[in-house]
Amino acid sequence: xxxxxxxxxxxxxxxxxxxxxxxxxxxxxxxxxxxxxxxxxxxxxxxxxxxxxxxxxxxxxxxxxxxxxxxxxxxxxxxxxxxxxxxxxxxxxxxxxxxxxxxxxxxxxxxxxxxxxxxxxxxxxxxxxxxxxxxxxxxxxxxxxxxxxxxxxxxxxxxxxxxxxxxxxxxxxxxxxxxxxxxxxxxxxxxxxxxxxxxxxxxxxxxxxxxxxxxxxxxxxxxxxxxxxxxxxxxxxxxxxxxxxxxxxxxxxxxxxxxxxxxxxxxxxxxxxxxxxxxxxxxxxxxxxxxxxxxxxxxxxxxxxxxxxx
Amino acid sequence: xxxxxxxxxxxxxxxxxxxxxxxxxxxxxxxxxxxxxxxxxxxxxxxxxxxxxxxxxxxxxxxxxxxxxxxxxxxxxxxxxxxxxxxxxxxxxxxxxxxxxxxxxxxxxxxxxxxxxxxxxxxxxxxxxxxxxxxxxxxxxxxxxxxxxxxxxxxxxxxxxxxxxxxxxxxxxxxxxxxxxxxxxxxxxxxxxxxxxxxxxxxxxxxxxxxxxxxxxxxxxxxxxxxxxxxxxxxxxxxxxxxxxxxxxxxxxxxxxxxxxxxxxxxxxxxxxxxxxxxxxxxxxxxxxxxxxxxxxxxxxxxxxxxxxxxxxxxxxxxxxxxxxx
Numbered sequence: 108x109x110x111x112x113x114x115x116x117x118x119x120x121x122x123x124x125x126x127x128x129x130x131x132x133x134x135x136x137x138x139x140x141x142x143x144x145x146x147x148x149x150x151x152x153x154x155x156x157x158x159x160x161x162x163x164x165x166x167x168x169x170x171x172x173x174x175x176x177x178x179x180x181x182x183x184x185x186x187x188x189x190x191x192x193x194x195x196x197x198x199x200x201x202x203x204x205x206x207x208x209x210x211x212x213x214x215x216x217x218x219x220x221x222x223x224x225x226x227x228x229x230x231x232x233x234x235x236x237x238x239x240x241x242x243x244x245x246x247x248x249x250x251x252x253x254x255x256x257x258x259x260x261x262x263x264x265x266x267x268x269x270x271x272x273x274x275x276x277x278x279x280x281x282x283x284x285x286x287x288x289x290x291x292x293x294x295x296x297x298x299x300x301x302x303x304x305x306x307x308x309x310x311x312x313x314x315x316x317x318x319x320x321x322x323x324x325x326x327x328x329x330x331x332x333x334x335x336x337x338x339x340x341x342x343x344x345x346x347x348x349x350x351x352x353x354x355x356x357x358x359x360x361x362x363x364x365x366x367x368x369x370x371x372x373x374x375x376x377x378x379x380x381x382x383x384x385x386x387x388x389x390x391x392x393x394x395x396x397x398x399x400x401x402x403x404x405x406x407x408x409x410x411x412x413x414x415x416x417x
Numbered sequence: 418x419x420x421x422x423x424x425x426x427x428x429x430x431x432x433x434x435x436x437x438x439x440x441x442x443x444x445x446x447x448x449x450x451x452x453x454x455x456x457x458x459x460x461x462x463x464x465x466x467x468x469x470x471x472x473x474x475x476x477x478x479x480x481x482x483x484x485x486x487x488x489x490x491x492x493x494x495x496x497x498x499x500x501x502x503x504x505x506x507x508x509x510x511x512x513x514x515x516x517x518x519x520x521x522x523x524x525x526x527x528x529x530x531x532x533x534x535x536x537x538x539x540x541x542x543x544x545x546x547x548x549x550x551x552x553x554x555x556x557x558x559x560x561x562x563x564x565x566x567x568x569x570x571x572x573x574x575x576x577x578x579x580x581x582x583x584x585x586x587x588x589x590x591x592x593x594x595x596x597x598x599x600x601x602x603x604x605x606x607x608x609x610x611x612x613x614x615x616x617x618x619x620x621x622x623x624x625x626x627x628x629x630x631x632x633x634x635x636x637x638x639x640x641x642x643x644x645x646x647x648x649x650x651x652x653x654x655x656x657x658x659x660x661x662x663x664x665x666x667x668x669x670x671x672x673x674x675x676x677x678x679x680x681x682x683x684x685x686x687x688x689x690x691x692x693x694x695x696x697x698x699x700x701x702x703x704x705x706x707x708x709x710x711x712x713x714x715x716x717x718x719x720x721x722x723x724x725x726x727x728x729x730x731x732x733x734x735x736x737x738x739x740x741x742x743x
Binding site for chain 1: 454457458485543607608609610611612613614615616618619665666669670671672675690692693711713714716717
């Protein structure tokens with residue numbers, strides 16, 4: 108593959124508390140703010156707490172999920188008196204970190220999340236972006252014993268990307284689990300912090316002129332999601348994730364494998380194409396009607412890159 | 418209270434009245450989902466099967482369960498002390514205070530002859546505590562025998578008996594409404610709040626079935642042999658180190674303490690890790706057993722973990738009173 112050149116990174120943001128009860132990111136950002144971190148090497152760094160009101164009450168959100176508010180359509184909708192707290196905040200964040208799609212936007216936004224699922228550390232990207240794939244590879248090499256994976260949400264277009272990191276020129280989320288919402292685990296905090304530090308390190312090395320050789324990386328590409336069996340009248344769950352699926356994120360799920368166990372003890376089996384499950388039993392997804400997501404696994408090659416010298 | 422008066426201790430053991438009215442409560446905290454779903458499932462089965470001889474089933478905090486929150490305004494499971502239940506009710510009383518009076522009317526009144534004979538209240542915790550019984554008495558022979566029975570029937574499940582030393586009047590939890598304070602909270606963890614894990618649900622369901630089975634055996638006149646039971650008695654709570662001005666936590670439970678509920682904590686052992694990576698050690702003088710390590714709901718109560726002393730209680734043999742004057 109041909110060598111690709113990118114401009115240097117000058118402005119990056121680290122956001123935490125986009126969901127107020129996902130505590131690793133809240134404390135990583137608070138710690139950066141406490142130590143007035145605003146410059147790291149050649150990078151101007153902006154640590155920011157995305158949803159302070161929900162952090163205050165340790166809830167995912169006040170009115171609506173902030174991390175679904177950043178589509179082009181929602182960002183261009185004029186605010187009214189009845190606009191949700193989160194939509195207002197999304198407009199503020201878009202002004203601060205964006206505007207999305209413009210040249211003034213942050214070069215990079217790294218948004219920090221936790222999950223109750225046993226997913227280890229995941230980089231979540233909306234598109235194949237050579238910068239992000241190089242960054243992930245670097246972090247994987249620096250943290251060889253950590254379970255680090257890449258998920259491509261496979262969203263149709265940048266305009267439909269709904270997450271806060273989509274306002275930046277290069278945006279991604281770091282999702283670490285398992286951790287109960289509202290709980291801070293030291294091991295999870297340490298893993299996330301190390302990944303953030305390596306990410307910033309990579310950016311500085313990139314800015315300094317390092318050539319990063321081409322390589323390949325495994326990527327899990329979102330295919331579909333599966334809901335819980337529900338009572339047709341009440342919509343309440345009639346089954347839970349089967350013990351054989353629970354905690355087995357990224358292990359191949361084959362046609363005929365158990366996926367749910369009803370409250371009366373019966374097993375429900377998976378029917379469909381062999382795929383890789385993730386976000387298995389994520390607390391916040393019960394209300395979104397997602398028991399787990401399914402992905403195809405692909406190996407993606409990426410080209411050598413270095414900074415474009417002015 | 419009349420607990421001791423109505424029990425007779427013969428040469429060979431204790432006699433207690435039959436447990437004719439028993440209640441099972443779930444969703445006292447609306448986001449502790451094993452209990453929420455178990456109560457709903459039991460209620461559904463009752464409607465379908467029209468069973469006799471069944472416990473009273475209560476979904477304690479329906480509004481909180483509906484929103485999957487621990488509580489709406491105040492923690493329901495702190496509303497049942499004698500003083501709290503008898504304080505005058507204002508017009509602006511929190512939802513849970515009003516609800517506690519409703520529950521007290523149905524299952525109590527606490528302290529009266531009309532209260533149910535036994536309450537089992539179902540809870541989950543984010544702490545790695547396995548199955549725990551929590552009681553306010555270390556001489557509640559009913560609860561202790563139930564515990565012994567479960568240990569015998571499901572020996573593969575790690576289980577412990579916790580004792581919070583409070584008088585019946587002072588006891589603030591829902592399970593204290595039962596007569597003589599016979600009752601227990603059944604805690605199963607670890608499970609994130611708002612999540613149902615199949616293994617945790619199954620453990621709670623199995624344990625509850627055994628509790629109810631023991632009660633049936635007891636009521637039929639079975640003599641249960643006495644024996645020793647290890648009891649963990651709460652000594653104190655330890656809070657997170659906090660920032661003086663903002664009150665935010667400045668450290669997390671240390672990785673070497675995380676998930677080590679009921680592993681002896683010695684003076685000098687690591688307990689917290691600050692955000693800058695320093696270790697804070699336990700500076701107590703006595704080795705104690707930690708539990709509720711990193712329970713989500715306790716951050717706001719100022720509890721990082723609790724500490725207990727282990728002691729051995731000799732539980733006498735037990736059977737139901739043969740004469741049924743009550």
